[in-house]
Amino acid sequence: MKGQTPRGATQVIPKRAIYSLKRKKKKERRAQEVRGEAVTFSRRNEIISTIIMTIISIPIFLSYLWLFLSSFSAKMWHGLIPLKFTLHNWRFLWQPIKFGAVMHTSIWPITLNTLLLALAVTISEVLVSTLSGYALSRFRFKGRVMIQGMTMLLHAFPGVALLIAIYYVLYTMRLLDTLWGVMLVKISLEIPMSTNIIKGFFDNIPWDIEWSSFVDGCNRWQTWRYVILPLLKPGIAAISLFSFLSGWGEFLYIYTFIFTSKKQTLATFLNSLIGEFKFVDYGLLSAVATFYMIPTLLFFIFTQKALLQMSFGGRKA
Amino acid sequence: MRVLLDNITKIFGKVVAVNDLTLEVEDGKLVVLLGPSGCGKSTTLLMIAGIYRPTEGKIWFGDNVVNDLPPKDRKIGLVFQSYALYPHMTVFENIAFPLRLKRENKKEIDKKVKKISEFLEIGELLDRKPIQLSGGQQQRVAVARALVKSPDILLLDEPLSNLDAKLRVVMRTELKKMQMRLGITTIFVTHDQSEAMTVADKIAVIKNGVLQQYSSPDELYDIPKNLFVATFVGSPPMNIIEGSLSFKDGNLFFLNPDVRFELPEDMKVVLKQERNTEEVLFGVRPEDVNISYERSGSQDSTSWLVDMIEMMGRELLVTLSREKTMLKTIVDREHVPSIGEKVNVEFTGKVFLFDKYSGKNLLCEE
Incomplete structure (x- = not known):
């Protein structure tokens, strides 16, 4: 062993030399070095990424802070620093707002509309796309690949391009100026994407587990209920969050297909506050905007835990 | 049930x-x-x-x-x-x-x-x-x-x-x-x-x-x-050698250009029937191959060269060669041959014959 020519430190240590004490020590030291390096490297990385993320998020954070503060103040010094605390801007919660010549409807029916739209989209999407995602992931049928390709294509298609066509469709179905019409449009355009997302989660559940449950005594429904659904939680959280947000934030279709102000949603209501008059009441606007954000935040907080599991999803399955 | x-x-x-x-x-x-x-x-x-x-x-x-x-x-x-x-x-x-x-x-x-x-x-x-x-x-x-x-x-x-x-x-x-x-x-x-x-x-x-x-x-x-079962079962797998059969002086022999083995008596009976004797496969399990070091009279015609020795723990797996024909054998560690040494080979256990094309065991009645 001693006679062997020493090799470069970077090379793999030959098997026989492992028994040599000298080499062993060297190897250990090297391993420590490598370990040490790795530690400092990752720590440095962490610091850098934290700094970058902080810098990026400061403007966003500040603007939300501004929004929040200005909704509670009567006057803003130079438009930046809040001066006097007031609840006047939040008056829309208990009384209809008179704004110039226009008398706006109370905000509560509008909030209800928005909530209905968002929930309808969420519930029907979760129902439809979990079932269709299961079929796409598990069953081999004719046209399966084509359907998958089409769903991607449909999602890539910009919604604006469909406006006129959808208008005609809704017109002939007598669904113009109804919330139902918008719900249907929204659901049908969102389903392909969430189906694709949830299909990925199904793909991660091995056949063995499903088969095991059959042998253990499940029928198809019980397999779905006791085995697949619990493993699918993160996926369901993800698509319900996405669809809720997209329903809650929907503007374009409401703006185009709804004409009666009673039937509008918060997004268009907010827009009408800005657009209708020459002057804008920033206090009121920021209060409504803050109000508009609350359910989104709540929804995110509740699904966050399940969402964060997403990354382990793959390893677990 | x-x-x-x-x-x-x-x-x-x-x-x-x-x-x-x-x-x-x-x-x-x-x-x-x-x-x-x-x-x-x-x-x-x-x-x-x-x-x-x-x-x-x-x-x-x-x-x-x-x-x-x-x-x-x-x-x-x-x-x-x-x-x-x-x-x-x-x-x-x-x-x-x-x-x-x-x-x-x-x-x-x-x-x-x-x-x-x-x-x-x-x-x-x-x-x-x-x-x-x-x-x-x-x-x-x-x-x-x-x-x-x-x-x-x-x-x-x-x-x-x-x-x-x-x-x-x-x-x-x-x-x-x-x-x-x-x-x-x-x-x-x-x-x-x-x-x-x-x-x-x-x-x-x-x-x-x-x-x-x-x-x-x-x-x-x-x-x-058949050949598949014979080679799939048993570790290390059975030795398989290509060659042909021939009768000589009432004895049955397995031949190829490198080797010539005399086959046991009982095989003769089975092979009396018309069978393809030209192309057969000879099989013997490594543990049934015995090597000996004594130089017997006609050593040149029977001796094998030790090619490789693999340690298997209790035993050694030794690869022997004779021109192009290879033979693996298990040797206990008391008698360790050295690479390049010449040894004699003797089959102590069962030997097998398979049809080269169908892979069928020729000694199986069916």
Whole structure:
């Protein structure tokens, strides 16, 4: 062993030399070095990424802070620093707002509309796309690949391009100026994407587990209920969050297909506050905007835990 | 319960996974389906489990055809290679799951889970999640889940393949012990011939979806029906040498340009029938090849060159060569040859002859 020519430190240590004490020590030291390096490297990385993320998020954070503060103040010094605390801007919660010549409807029916739209989209999407995602992931049928390709294509298609066509469709179905019409449009355009997302989660559940449950005594429904659904939680959280947000934030279709102000949603209501008059009441606007954000935040907080599991999803399955 | 596969065929699209398989598993016996990966052994198991439907043929459990019975009504327990434990349930919930589906009452479930988990020595793990268990523990949990509903038949799909080598040897002995204690009819799928030999009452060797031989481990070893079985079973594998047969002075010889062996008396009788004697394969197991170092008279015509020596622990695997013909032999460590040395060879055990084209064992009457 001693006679062997020493090799470069970077090379793999030959098997026989492992028994040599000298080499062993060297190897250990090297391993420590490598370990040490790795530690400092990752720590440095962490610091850098934290700094970058902080810098990026400061403007966003500040603007939300501004929004929040200005909704509670009567006057803003130079438009930046809040001066006097007031609840006047939040008056829309208990009384209809008179704004110039226009008398706006109370905000509560509008909030209800928005909530209905968002929930309808969420519930029907979760129902439809979990079932269709299961079929796409598990069953081999004719046209399966084509359907998958089409769903991607449909999602890539910009919604604006469909406006006129959808208008005609809704017109002939007598669904113009109804919330139902918008719900249907929204659901049908969102389903392909969430189906694709949830299909990925199904793909991660091995056949063995499903088969095991059959042998253990499940029928198809019980397999779905006791085995697949619990493993699918993160996926369901993800698509319900996405669809809720997209329903809650929907503007374009409401703006185009709804004409009666009673039937509008918060997004268009907010827009009408800005657009209708020459002057804008920033206090009121920021209060409504803050109000508009609350359910989104709540929804995110509740699904966050399940969402964060997403990354382990793959390893677990 | 007796299981009978009656001319089973399974076709996936254009691929014939299992071809006309007939097999009877006697009550209380452990039968191994043995074959290389992709040979259709797992497909056969999944058909018995009811997950796949056979394209043709019938599956009998006892006196009933079960082709149309869903898995849950077949009274079987199944253990997968991946164990397929439910990751969101604790060990207790995993084991209790089949009982809960049967709507047994809580006390009964508790009792049964306790009993089976003590039997398999996993009583301390009941509160853990599968991800917190080692491979061996996961396997025990999977076995417990399969056994807790007292099935008529236990199906094991490569249950030991995910364990490390040492644990595998321990677990296969334990599985066999458990099976004998419970007396449960068991069908065990594996590609590992030594695993098959140690646990099986009977082994079914399968290749490309076709049953090659179905017999007890020792019969499989002593009387392989064809070349595939002969080379697949036994480690290190049987030596195979190409050549031809010839009669001379009332003796039967195996010849090729490099070697000439005299074959034992009993082979003559069998080969009296008209058989292709021009192209045959000669087979002998490495442990039946003996080497000796004495220089006998005609040493040049019989001596072999030591090519390579591999350490196998208790013994050495020695590769001998004579021109282009190779022969492996097992030598104990008392008499270690050195590379380049010349030795004499003698066959002490059984030798085999196979047809070169069909692979059939020429000594098997059929």
